[in-house]
Each structure stands twice: as structure tokens, then as C-alpha cells.
Amino acid sequence: MYPSRFSYEAPTTVKEAIALLSKANGEAKVLAGGQSLVPMMKLRFAAPQILVDINNIPGLAFHSADPDGTYRIGALCRHVDLEKDVELAAQQPTMAAAAPVIADPIVRTRGTVVGSLCHADPQGDWASVMSALGGSIVAEGPNGRRTIPCSDFVNGPFQNLLEPEELAVEATVPPPVGTRAGGYLKLERRIGDFATAGVAVSLELSGEQVVRAGIGLTGVGPSTICADAAAETLVGQALDQSTIERAAQLASDVSQPRSDHRGSEAYKRHIVATFVTRILSNLQPATEQAT
Amino acid sequence: MTIDEVKIGGLGASRPRVEDNRFIRGKGNYVDDIALPGMLHMELLRSPLAHARIKSIDVTAAWAIPGVRLVLTGEMMASRNLAWMPTLSYDTQAVLATDKVRFQGQEIACVVADDPYIAKDACEAIIVDYEPLPVIVNPTQAMTAGAPVIRDDKENQHDNLIFDWEVGDKDGTDAAFSAADVVSELELHYPRSHPSPIETCGSIADFDRSTSKLTVYMTTQAPHIIRAAVAMVAELPEHMIRIISPDLGGGFGNKVPVYPGYVVSILASILLERPVKWIEDKTGNLISTGFGRDVYLRGQMALRKDGKILGVRMHTDSDHGAFFSDAQPSKFKIGLMHSAFACYDIPTAHLTAQGVYTNKAPGGVAYRCSFRVTEAMFFQERMVQAAADDLGLDQAEFRRLNFVQDDDFPHRTPFGFLTDSGQYGKCLDIGLEAVGYKKFLEQKEEAKKNGRLLGIGISTMTEPLGAGNSREYDILGIKMFDSAELRVHMTGKAILRTGAKSQGQGHETTWAQIVAHELGIPADDVVVEEGDTDTAPFGMGTYASRSTPVAGAAVSMVSRKIRAKARKIAAHLLEVSEEDIDWELGRFYLRSSPDRGVTIQECAMAAYSNVPDGMEPGLENNAYYDPPNLTWPFACYIATVEVDPLTGVWDVLNMVAVDDCGVRINPMIVEGQIMGGLTEAYAMASMQFITFDDEGNCVGSNYMDYLLPTAWETPGFELHEVVTPCPHHPIGAKGIGECATVGGPAAFVNAVMDALKGSGVRNVDMPLLPDRVYEALTTSRDVSGAPPIRTS
């Protein structure tokens, strides 16, 4: 690989990293797992003058639940950390379903969840998962921290709301108000392929009733799509057939896919509906499922 | 006393691959591993547009970058008469563009610099002013009246047609169709794909002014052809050219042609008198070097109600890209396309073929096949299935009914090839048994009741491998034979060299096994060398599964010459006459007293210490082999699949392969070849293709878009064998390197089409991406995969 010339910095604290970013006048890029940035540098689509490598900063490689139930993912938490966490399925079923279908095993070992959110690829899987979960990004800059909801964080393909001198230090998910359930389905042509279409569903249940819901769509719009109307229609309902069908239809309606070599617009809409249906049908209580 | 042949690593021994010793230790020696003192680095500037007139090229800024040693453009090449080069198909190809760019990725300029970073920076600093022209990405566009003429550089070229060609018996075929009860039809596109070896192309040219010698380290499957081409094109004396092809990271046909990068690096080294290294990047390899396929096929089959095939018509439209530089050695314009239907007893057939220029990369290569055999066999097996369906006959029985019978060899195929051996019915039986054919058909019906779609697909074929015989095959007039040179040292160890060039086939292992078989010298005592034109004897290189059929045969023949001389020495040592001794593996003995004998090793020592009076000392020789015919392996592949009716995703449930490649030298290597080939077959069927949008942008220019299946997706394969020795090959072997790539795709596609049976769909073009399968299922219409790809 022969990228354009760049200089390399390896800060060991968040403060130091922010100072380097502040000094760089927008010419610096944060290097996390490098699984998106480095390929772009190879192709010279990205030519940052300075790379600020955050991998030497201790204390960022975590994922855990606070006592109040807030779930936090540090900037150096790799995809594989979530994939290998056997307790995740009980705590965060949507994340647990998504982690093993991100990229391929090699990429999962290096790539980070927060880096994926920052990268803001419309085909990135984590953005729809975090949108479904109502998650946020915690950004730290020279003036301290601020929290940006994931649904606002991305303001265009490969664009986010971070200021050039800000570092995303973690992603957070609010505490649940019911029992968590959910799933992630992705249509890919091959392991390591980005999604032709992906659907993240997060539910919080009280008994059989949905008390909170979120649906995020991958790869079917100029950025991640929050299918709010589809999610809304589930709230207050049990997962019966007609509710599921309604949600599937609404999610499909709100998607904005483009026809390309992965499939026609109509096909991708159909996949969205099919996946919403499949995830929700899987979450139906056993009695419902049988009918 | 008798030597166990398998123990000494002879025929039939699954001997671990000798070359793996260095590969698994990271000690392979590829072109990019080589660094010469004073070496400079070259980078190519490629066109972002598919068709455009070049108004100007400004290289001033590139020259100004420190560390830049040379900037070359087409104009400068033209001043040396090197802007264009001849192709292997008697056309011309631009080395660096002068007038127009004709495909995306075409080479426009080159920079040579102190390091590759500088070279790349300087390429970016070159300013090219283009005037965009209308773009053509398929044969229909190419042949539309008024279409822009891509090759306006050629004096007599007024359209985009390259050739019109035909073969077979038109009148006879017409008569067969008049007599038919049923006529079946099929139309499909075999998409463009790229061989995509993991190692890209590259070269280090090293011209030494003091000796006038040009040494080129090069990623080539055919070093001697390159030497000849350099001698003829660059008019350098042949003995002053040394081509070294070190370890190759795969070839699959991609490394047969001569590419502009090689030529420019050679010129740069001559101009600068320093070694110049060029290593192509992955995108450069995918968008500019030899692709495979890209043929539109349609045809008809004349059928009798009882299932007998009476005749076949075929037409092909092939898309050759911007220059006709197909790397194929046959006398036939569309390669061995007319080997189609060779395993069936069909009285008559007729093929017409048209080739066109488009604004796509040139350099059609035989991607793991003899030229165009892949398309031929794919069409054949898709057509056969369509015909069986049309007649309402079982697809296996329909094949069996039309197979050439075991006692019917030699057999003249409908297009005139001569097949010589095979047990087609037996292979089919083994395949059907292994896959549980009857039971699967029942399961399929049962599943259908529950809305599940199962399908089974068969592909049976014999294909011509081993180009070639000198009558019908040559490259620029050079005949397609091969040679081997064997030197047996005095202690009975040996070195064997051939003009073939392994790129994963395992020649270092298998050639030694042939020597072991012929001479009884343990394979471990034979070292094999290839790839250096100063030391290796002449050969046409490795592709088209030709190494074992041609070079491998030469290895047998040279070993036999050695044995003949050793026999004379043995007679001398035993003090008897030659007629009184017999040979068993590794030893001559007295027929009348078998205990008295001498080993081949003793003969070797005597060759250097105790030769009979009048005999030339030493034990070495060489042999040229011109095969009397191609070899005709047979294969039966059967796949079963399940299609998800809601997404179009399909999974392979089972894949059974029965291969008959005659005598197997190293069964393990043969199985590896088959598994690799089946993986590529699955790739073609499911995901791997190069396509273009309406502006001629290549979709598939990197490994995110050009999908190679990994171990995760690739299904398991169950392998079986049948052995019908080749009647004319010295050890009865047939080619095997390509059978599975050639025959495999139709098995997968037929299986998916079988699952869709009843929907009214006759064809979905490869790759059978989920959206295509879903579209076919829901619209009941055929799905074309022809470029340009759809956008909204």
C-alpha cells in the first residue's frame, strides 16, 4: 500500500489526543481499528496529513453495564470483544446478533464499534443497531464532553457531527424499561461483504407487551434509517401477526434503497419487510409462533 | 527385492508437496521479494474513463518531484515505435495510450522513481485532458448501426466487428432440425470474470549495458514464449534475453499474456541502465489484465420424442474488450468452443461466432480452462437440462441415453474433434448413487408441499485438455510441444528441468514422481527446476491443463531415453548382451538368473566411471514431446440446493464430483485441483463476476466488489474417481487442472433452475445472486446479467 505522505502520532491519554487534533486544523484523522480508514488511505480517497492513533490510550477498551443499566462501549472495544462475550445475548440481544455478522473474522479483530459509528458508512451495521437501541455517542473535546444521540450523529454518508478536535470516547445505550429482546438480520453476498440490506430490531417487553421499540435499517438509504413509525406501531402491542405485518410494511415504506448490482429497489424493500417479519416472528411467544 | 513404487514416491503416491516446504515457511521467492542493487520503482497511470480522446498530457509537475527518474507517455513510446505491440491474436494493443483511451484502467503513462511512494505521487501529478466519447459495454451496443468505432486507429476498421466465424455442418444441421419432433432453445450470458491470482502481475527488468544482457524477473506462466516475444518485438538478440519466472502466487491464465507494464519496465531499464521494478496493485490487476469469458450464447437442440438428440445449433457473441488480445493458441477464432457436446453422440452440429470490440479491458485468457471450453461446457449442460425438461424426461436418463458408449471410441464429435476414451455411464452411476438421486427426488416433492424449494443439478462433460498437437495449435507460429531435460548424477540423484512453469500445480512434486515411476529413482532424489530460460529447456508454459499431457509426457520420454542408455551400461556391467536383461522398477537383471542384476544407481555411477568402450560417458538427455491428440478427461458433477423463496438466497446441500482423468500421478494433488476448481465453479455460479455500468466503470475492481468465496461460504465436496487411462499418453494421464472449473458451474446453476422448475423461467444468468433468483421466482421471467448493470 502506497498512501499519500502523512505523519503519525501515538498519544497515550485522551487529553493529549485532543490536543493533537486541536493543533491540526482539521488535517488530522483518528486511527482506531483502521479497517475503514486504512483502505481509504490505500486508495488515496483519504489523505490525512496526520494520523492520531488512539490505540495506546489505556482505558478505552471496555464494554459494560452501569449499575443503572446504562450500557457503555469504549472507543477501543473491538467487534470481536462483543462477539466473544457470552453474556451479551442476555444483556443486549440485538448487539449480540449483529456482532458476528460484521465483516469477517480478521476485520472484527481490529475494527471498533465506535470507529464504525464515526465512519458513518450507510452500510455500517452498528449504526442501525445503535439507532434501534436509542444509543448515543459521547464526544470529548477541548471544552469537555457532550452527548449526541446516534439518530442525529450522522449527517450524511461518511459524515458525522464531531468537531475536528473532538474524539468519540464511547457509545452508550440507555437503561431498558422492560425485558430486552431483539435481533439483527443482514443479507450479504459473502462473509465480509457489506449489507445489501440489514435490519436491527430492539424491543423492551413487559410480559407480552412491547413497551419500547426501535428499528434501524442498514444499507437502504443515504445513511442509516431509523424506522420510527414501524417501531411506534409495536409499542403497546403484543406481537401478533397483524402488528408484525404492519411494522414490516412501515419499515419497508420508510427505506430509501437504490437499485444497483446488489439488487433492485423493490427487492431491497422486500428484504427489509421480510427481515422485520422474521425477527419479530422469532420473538413471538411460543404460543403465537405455533399459530 | 522389488521396489514398492508408492514407497519411492512413484505413480499413485500421495506424496506431500515438495514446494510446500518453503511456502509454509514464508520462504517462497516471488518477484516482489527480489531486490536488486540500485533498483528503481515504476508505477503506471491509468485512465479513469472508458472511452475518451486524449487532448493533452502534461508531465511537468511529475518531473519536478524529487526522486523521479523517468516519465514516459505514449508519445515517447511512439518515437521508439513501441506505443503499440502485437497481440497473441494477431491484433495490436496500445502499450501507452497515444490517441484515445479505450477502457477504464488503460495505461497512459509511467513514472520511474527512487521508491514506489514517489512514483505514485508523481503519477497523480500528471495532468491528462480528456474529451469523453460514448461508451460501449456489450456486443449489442457494439453492433448497433452508428456506434462509435472503438478501433479507429486501424485503417480498415469501420465498425466494432473483430471476426465472423463458423464451424460444423450447416446443411446437415438444418436437415436434422427439419426432422425434429421437438426443438429446445436456450439463451444465456456467461459473465466476464477475472482469474485474480493473489499475486498480481509484475516484473523487474535489469538491462546490463556492460554485458548487453537483459534479465527480466517476471510473473509469467510461459517464460520461453516471453523470451521469443521480446526477441521478436523488441528486436533484441534472443541469447541476450533471460526471463526468470520465480515462484508464482497463482496464475489461472492471467499470467500468459504480455502486458504493457512488462514492456514499459523493460524499456525503462534499457533507458536508465538500472533495474526497474513494476508491481501492479490489486485494482490494476482486476481492471486491466486478462479476463475470462464474457460470451453470449444461444442455441437450439433438435430432439426426437424418445429423447435422442439429432443436432445442435449454437451462436456466440463474444466481447473481447478494446483490443483482440485473446491468449489462445488454437487456429479457431473462438477457441475450443466447438468442443461442446463432445460427450454426447450427436450426428451433426453447426456453430457461428461473432467477436466484437467494446470499451472494456482486453486480454481474454483461458481462466482455468482450455480456451472457451468453460463457456462451451456450461452452455452444453444448461442446454441438455433444458431439453430434458422440455421433453419431460429425467435429466440423468436423458444424458445416459445420449452418451457416447464405452465401446464407441475413438469417437468423432459433432464438431469434428476425436475423443479417445471414457466410461461416461459409469461415472454418472457413481455420482447418482453418491448423491442419493432417487431419494432426493422424493424429498424434493415432499418439501415442495411445505413451500420449500429443493433442486438437483447435474453436469457431465468431457473436455479437450493439453494444448496441443502441433497441427492445430501454435502461438505466433511456435508449435505447442514441450521438452524435458534429465541429468542423472553419478550417485543416482538427478535434476529434471522442463519448459513448463508451475504456479500451484505442484510440478516439483509430480515430475519427480514420473521419474521415479520410469527409473525407480526415489522421487526425493530428483530435484525439479523450471522457470529460468537460461537453464530450462524450451517449453510453451503451463496453462490449459497442458503440463501433464505435454511436459509430463516429455518427462516420461526423457526418462525412457535414460533407461535405454542405462540398459546398455547394465549389460556391460553384467557382462551379457542387452537382449538377455530385463527391467523391473529401479533395476536391470539377468532374465535367466534374476538374482544377478544392477540397480539404476549402479548404472549411474558406471556412466561416470566405467562406460563400455565407444560409449559417450554421462547419463543425461532431453526429449521433445508433440502429443498426437488432446486428452479427454470426463467429469460428472451433481449439486443439490435449497432456495429460500422469500430472499432468493440458495444454499448448497451436497456436491458430488466424479472425475476420470486417467492415471493419477499424485492423488492428493489431483484432489486439490478438483476442490480448487469446484470452489471456482461455485464462485462463478454464486457471486464472482466483473461487470460495468453504462459509463464503462468497472464494478469489481477490488475484493470488496469482486467476490471470491472464502472457506466460510464454500460448500463441502465429496470426491469420487474412475480411471480410464489415456490411450496415447506415455503414463495414461489426462489433464485435470481445469475440469471442475469448467464443468462445475452448470451443476450449481442447473440445481437452482431445477428448484425453480415450473415457474416458467428458463434461465437466470450467473452469478445467481439472491436478487436475481428472487426476481425470476416472482416475475416468472428470465433474468439477464448483461452489462450495463442497472442503476436507478
Ligand SMILES: Cc1cc2nc3c(=O)[nH]c(=O)nc-3n(C[C@H](O)[C@H](O)[C@H](O)COP(=O)(O)OP(=O)(O)OC[C@H]3O[C@@H](n4cnc5c(N)ncnc54)[C@H](O)[C@@H]3O)c2cc1C
Ligand atoms: C473487508 C472489510 C469488510 C467490512 N465489512 C463490514 C460490515 O459488513 N459491516 C460493517 O459495519 N463494517 C464493515 N467493515 C468496516 C469495519 O467494521 C470497520 O472496522 C469500522 O467501520 C471502522 O472501525 P475502525 O475502528 O476500524 O475505524 P478506523 O478505520 O480506524 O476509522 C474509521 C473512521 O472513523 C474515525 N474514527 C475512528 N474512531 C474514532 C473515534 N474514537 N473518534 C473520532 N473519530 C474516530 C476515523 O478517523 C476514520 O475516519 C468492513 C471493513 C473491511 C476492511
